[in-house]
Amino acid sequence: MQKIPILKIEDNLIVSLQFDIDDRLALELQTDLLNEIRRTKALGVLIEISALDMVDSFMGRTLSDIAKMSASMNAYTVVVGIQPSVAITLVELGLRLESVHTAMNVEDGIALLKDLKTTDTETND
């Protein structure tokens, strides 16, 4: 059975969606990520979706749910690599990726996660 690998680099979890995934796999990824956040105490989740040629309402909601659930476990979520055609379609569909931070690519995404975590620490002090 297919499974989406989750990599850990420092305190971030990194996922790259390399193919169009079905609903079951999307929900499995959601659960797996939350378990990994708990196991590794990660503070950031980065999801790279440049290979996805569409994000429908189900996928959009799953990304949004992952961000909200991760937030309740003290981790930020950044989605990177959204294709222009996907961005256009998301807006026309009326989908808002609530609670999801976005960046152009993995590098920017990692930098954004770092910023988010830093701001957090400063606010808490």
Add this chain to the structure above:
Amino acid sequence: MIKLKIPDKIQIKAEDDILKTRQVVREVSDLMGFGIVNQTRLITAVSELVRNALKYAGKGTMTLKKIEKSENIGLMITVTDRGQGIPDIELAMKDGYSTSRGIGLGLGGAKRLVDEFKISSTVGKGTIIEIIKWVD
């Protein structure tokens, strides 16, 4: 010149079939000359409609047809199910309306992504949704 081969009726029975219908629509729309944004709009609309059929009726079918009007060619996609039907179509088309765990963007959202959208539904008999996207 690549000959366009449009597959016969595609059965929608399981979650995997949502993926399959998306792949078929991607291939056919690409061969027909749709640009990447319109291909994405079509795939996304189909994904919403096929998931709806699966969710509310348990199964359904999808058919594709190449159509022509004056100089323009288009793709007509019909998603049919024999589920419970929709009692209030106007309400079902509204954003945010959903009777399941969805977020209620399915029908209204799909309509915004295509050029023509026709829905007919009979309570107790099922629903037929026909969408058209023109290449130009």
